[in-house]
Amino acid sequence: MPEIRLATFNCENLMMRCDFARSGLANARSRLTDVDSATVAEQVDAVFDVLSEDDRTLTAQALAATHAEVCALQEVENLVTLTAFDNRYVSRWAGRPFGERVLHEGNDSRGIDVGLLSALPVVFQRSHARATFGSLGIAPVRGATVNDYVFRRDCLEVDVQKEGRRLTLFICHFKSMHGGRRRTAAVRHAEAVAVREIIRRRFDRPQEAEWVILGDFNDYWEVDGRSTRPHGLEPLIADGFAVDLASRAISDPYDRWTHHYSGDDTYGALDHIFLSPRLAALNPSAEVEIVRAGAPYRAERYDGIRFPGVGWIEPKASDHCPMVTTLKFEGRVAAP
Template structure:
């Protein structure tokens, strides 16, 4: 069977701030969005909180209206703010209980060429089981498989599953599989909490467990992950969150091994490198092996999986349990949907990929063939 993983970076719609030409262009918007959202969620608004919220609302382009270029403030009931005729914003609420509403990122459709190139990558993967990172929802993932994948000559997946996670931007993780690999029991970890006493959730999205059965009657447990990014927020906090996530996944793996699961795969975008401290609980002490390091795995000449695929950009993984790594026959990377750079061009791409905006994703797709 072929197991694969791919960060598709959304399929139909994506937050406008994440759909700019480069990540750095959208990063300030996402940082301000996160800061304002955190302040709005406070039980009590201090004078300093109210001043900061007002400043952020203006900086996000909502001085005159609740609809900014990248963010929407939805106010259903109660009073949060007023906009004086002299300009600026004044927060009138004293805490979260004074108003009902939400702060949301505005979406816009994905470039059509990018969407079709994403489908071409999935078509060429020929995966029996595919872990998908950054998909909007199960209906979106199912429609993409049935309609867009089919339109480029791919075979739609029979089984498509995605459990809503914790990310407010609508970038969840899911699993698709062929008829011969039905998805059985599923388990979510959206409510797992950090062990530091803060009662904060562990996973930025989720760590869903999907149980599958192969035609040979073997059981396979797949956990799809998308760890905390380095994109915004302080480095120390981001590193701490990724380490907590890696620690919790390693604990789950240990529990499942003790229960008798021989074939376990932890797959996804872990947002850090193999030698990093945050991933060490899982990669160095978790008993799992990165398929990238297997002698039969062909990395295509590049050690990374993101951007221009330099070694410092190895952030996507197929981690396999001891008995599963022994079943590897071969593996590889598909980069034909990624922008290859220009000086020099690093790899061949689809003919339809003529500019960076047409790239299917900034991530490579990884696959491995397993004899189970």
């Protein structure tokens, strides 16, 4: 039975900008596009200026520290940025780049998308960024119509392959809490319903299939063991549709946090790895590791070793911490 080392990480504004003056490319703006093969990132070594060299170095260190074969990423600008980050930063700390990169343009007004880095072959990929409330048969949230997109970013559906077997991942980044957690919960609830419907359409018997939903869901149902209901993730967990791995694997509720909000000093579990019931049953003892060595020092609950260069607020790897696990899966036999 194959094993996969799987991580999720919100990189916090993983953006790069082209320095047209130094690139020497008269048509650089037209060449560096999201549908580009991303070879330009290799061909022109001086094109990219990272928004923060220190932050991106720490981001790569945190990602490398997961030792993941496959990593779901959130807040990535485009495919060219993802390629440059993999080749220039991750490879320095992991010893080699992941190699496989997947990103489709989503709906976020800031241009931050969900993506994937994989050392395993990606044999299927599909974006659901253009899924509407009407196309999925979901009641629109207040202020929306049946023709509006459900996802604030995307639900990226990907199959990875190992030892001739395929495992399906659904990578998400739900609506932020900007505007108030309770006021925005309905949007995340609709996104969760949409993910559930997408899985139902993909698999005849979802409960018996093997799949993972992972990413930044911008919501939680408890903080340090205290219930925070209502929340927007009920459709994923309320009736056992999926199993939240961290809640099962980490017994201490004070140790499940992946994000620190300094405004009210909340340590929340915004990042999740949800397993199908079948996959959860195959991995009764699966552990979860949360890599906090790149967190800023103002996240004082973490008193472990940090990467050199981390500051009180900045530099930092991200405002989120990567989460990683190792899973066994039977999967589906890959097509010849």
